[in-house]
Amino acid sequence: xxxxxxxxxxxxxxxxxxxxxxxxxxxxxxxxxxxxxxxxxxxxxxxxxxxxxxxxxxxxxxxxxxxxxxxxxxxxxxxxxxxxxxxxxxxxxxxxxxxxxxxxxxxxxxxxxxxxxxxxxxxxxxxxxxxxxxxxxxxxxxxxxxxxxxxxxxxxxxxxxxxxxxxxxxxxxxxxxxxxxxxxxxxxxxxxxxxxxxxxxxxxxxxxxxxxxxxxxxxxxxxxxxxxxxxxxxxxxxxxxxxxxxxxxxxxxxxxxxxxxxxxxxxxxxxxxx
Amino acid sequence: xxxxxxxxxxxxxxxxxxxxxxxxxxxxxxxxxxxxxxxxxxxxxxxxxxxxxxxxxxxxxxxxxxxxxxxxxxxxxxxxxxxxxxxxxxxxxxxxxxxxxxxxxxxxxxxxxxxxxxxxxxxxxxxxxxxxxxxxxxxxxxxxxxxxxxxxxxxxxxxxxxxxxxxxxxxxxxxxxxxxxxxxxxxxxxxxxxxxxxxxxxxxxxxxxxxxxxxxxxxxxxxxxxxxxxxxxxxxxxxxxxxxxxxxxxxxxxxxxxxxxxxxxxxxxxxxxx
Numbered sequence: 001x002x003x004x005x006x007x008x009x010x011x012x013x014x015x016x017x018x019x020x021x022x023x024x025x026x027x028x029x030x031x032x033x034x035x036x037x038x039x040x041x042x043x044x045x046x047x048x049x050x051x052x053x054x055x056x057x058x059x060x061x062x063x064x065x066x067x068x069x070x071x072x073x074x075x076x077x078x079x080x081x082x083x084x085x086x087x088x089x090x091x092x093x094x095x096x097x098x099x100x101x102x103x104x105x106x107x108x109x110x111x112x113x114x115x116x117x118x119x120x121x122x123x124x125x126x127x128x129x130x131x132x133x134x135x136x137x138x139x140x141x142x143x144x145x146x147x148x149x150x151x152x153x154x155x156x157x158x159x160x161x162x163x164x165x166x167x168x169x170x171x172x173x174x175x176x177x178x179x180x181x182x183x184x185x186x187x188x189x190x191x192x193x194x195x196x197x198x199x200x201x202x203x204x205x206x207x208x209x210x211x212x213x214x215x216x217x218x219x220x221x222x223x224x225x226x227x228x229x230x231x232x233x234x235x236x237x238x239x240x241x242x243x244x245x246x247x248x249x250x251x252x253x254x255x256x257x258x259x260x261x262x263x264x265x266x267x268x269x270x271x272x273x274x
Numbered sequence: 275x276x277x278x279x280x281x282x283x284x285x286x287x288x289x290x291x292x293x294x295x296x297x298x299x300x301x302x303x304x305x306x307x308x309x310x311x312x313x314x315x316x317x318x319x320x321x322x323x324x325x326x327x328x329x330x331x332x333x334x335x336x337x338x339x340x341x342x343x344x345x346x347x348x349x350x351x352x353x354x355x356x357x358x359x360x361x362x363x364x365x366x367x368x369x370x371x372x373x374x375x376x377x378x379x380x381x382x383x384x385x386x387x388x389x390x391x392x393x394x395x396x397x398x399x400x401x402x403x404x405x406x407x408x409x410x411x412x413x414x415x416x417x418x419x420x421x422x423x424x425x426x427x428x429x430x431x432x433x434x435x436x437x438x439x440x441x442x443x444x445x446x447x448x449x450x451x452x453x454x455x456x457x458x459x460x461x462x463x464x465x466x467x468x469x470x471x472x473x474x475x476x477x478x479x480x481x482x483x484x485x486x487x488x489x490x491x492x493x494x495x496x497x498x499x500x501x502x503x504x505x506x507x508x509x510x511x512x513x514x515x516x517x518x519x520x521x522x523x524x525x526x527x528x529x530x531x532x533x534x535x536x537x538x539x540x541x542x543x544x545x546x547x548x
Contacts, residue, residue, distance in 0.1 A: 110500065113500050113501070115459075146422065147422070148422040148489070151485075151486065152485055157459050157461070160461070164461075184424075185389075185425075186421070186431075187432060209425075210383070210425040212422070215422070215486060226389075226425050227387070228388075
């Protein structure tokens with residue numbers, strides 16, 4: 001039924017959180033040694049070395065940058081809004097320095113029980129960020145997170161909701177990120193992927209383990225869980241996305257293993273499962 | 275905005291899992307001592323003492339039974355389907371014996387990666403159970419579980435999906451259970467509660483803690499978390515549900531405390547938060 005060809009290895013991108021035990025420099029070296037052409041850096045790793053040095057390291061390596069993770073966290077108290085906006089503008093600038101035109105938005109939790117108000121703050125915050133992002137040539141990718149993160153990380157929890165939010169803005173400014181871990185369970189997944197056509201700015205893969213032992217760092221290596229990875233990839237491609245595929249596995253066990261071993265497993269599993 | 279009167283104490287029902295440290299007999303005694311008029315027994319506790327004895331204990335106590343938890347787990351291998359159906363028929367019979375006309379359905383996970391097929395098996399399984407349930411005077415309540423349980427407990431994960439499934443059947447046979455813990459995050463929550471009008475067979479309350487430390491047994495006491503409990507109650511009432519409200523808190527910490535203390539906290543918080 002989904003007898004697609006495996007995804008081209010050239011599309012594999014290492015999302016840096018998968019090897020959080022590595023510095024940015026180690027991750028870059030690891031990618032080169034493993035023949036991986038893309039990387040998706042996280043902000044804390046970039047800040048560890050400084051943006052200028054990080055940008056130079058990436059540029060010198062020849063690696064392409066699939067996205068920068070992350071801006072967002074829009075819901076805030078009135079007096080915090082300006083600082084959040086400034087920080088998001090800096091994230092846009094860092095994305096540019098690193099050579100990517102996609103900033104992933106993790107939209108943030110509510111500051112109180114009023115989740116509707118928090119969701120409005122997300123839309124307002126994105127709207128406020130667009131002029132700076134557009135001037136910098138950076139698109140904003142709304143990433144819906146799994147509903148189990150609604151209280152702590154993101155009031156945006158379904159692809160349908162991300163699509164609704166993105167529809168407030170031009171598709172050359174705001175799109176969505178499809179991460180299988182966050183959306184695989186959704187009965188409306190395939191219609192919402194189709195609806196996201198022309199807006200998909202990234203595709204992230206990992207797997208859902210059964211059992212899942214912890215909320216944050218319990219993701220599985222691709223192929224170890226229950227997600228229909230290739231079916232979702234087919235849908236994302238049918239919706240027009242043919243860009244890099246980030247392998248983003250947040251797993252405590254993987255972080256305790258040598259990074260090169262983890263990346264080796266990712267590389268060998270990618271053509272089998274993606 | 276939601277300046278409703280507190281829910282009447284007469285609507286409070288103790289869902290037995292909240293005090294899993296108690297036997298059925300202890301839970302019944304506890305309810306009587308605390309002035310709680312309803313109980314929602316779980317099947318493992320009923321089976322501990324045997325259905326006949328459990329039914330007699332409940333009858334003699336004068337407590338009303340809000341629902342029986344649970345039937346379901348419909349997705350199964352071909353050769354297991356008949357046994358699952360028989361077991362669900364027994365659950366219907368036990369509900370009758372206990373004196374309730376609501377059987378809660380926890381629909382079960384998929385047996386493989388084909389989640390669509392599993393969802394079809396749920397609809398088929400409910401359809402097959404209806405004749406027996408209808409003859410027994412028992413309604414089937416589809417309870418959507420939180421999407422974080424999609425891999426292990428239920429492929430039914432949103433109220434919208436439960437409404438869609440229920441719509442295949444007559445409203446005097448199949449309805450839905452609204453449990454705030456499972457649905458609070460949903461951007462479509464209030465429209466789906468409204469759509470469930472005439473189908474709501476139960477309303478369950480607990481709270482979502484920030485942070486949430488574990489998937490299964492990390493629910494909070496009502497009032498300790500971030501869920502807009504009274505707003506959801508208002509929506510459920512506006513959709514026509516005025517029946518018992520089960521307090522169903524699955525929390526490892528509460529199970530280690532004396533049951534009467536836990537029930538006391540539930541009773542004192544109920545009018546404040548529900």
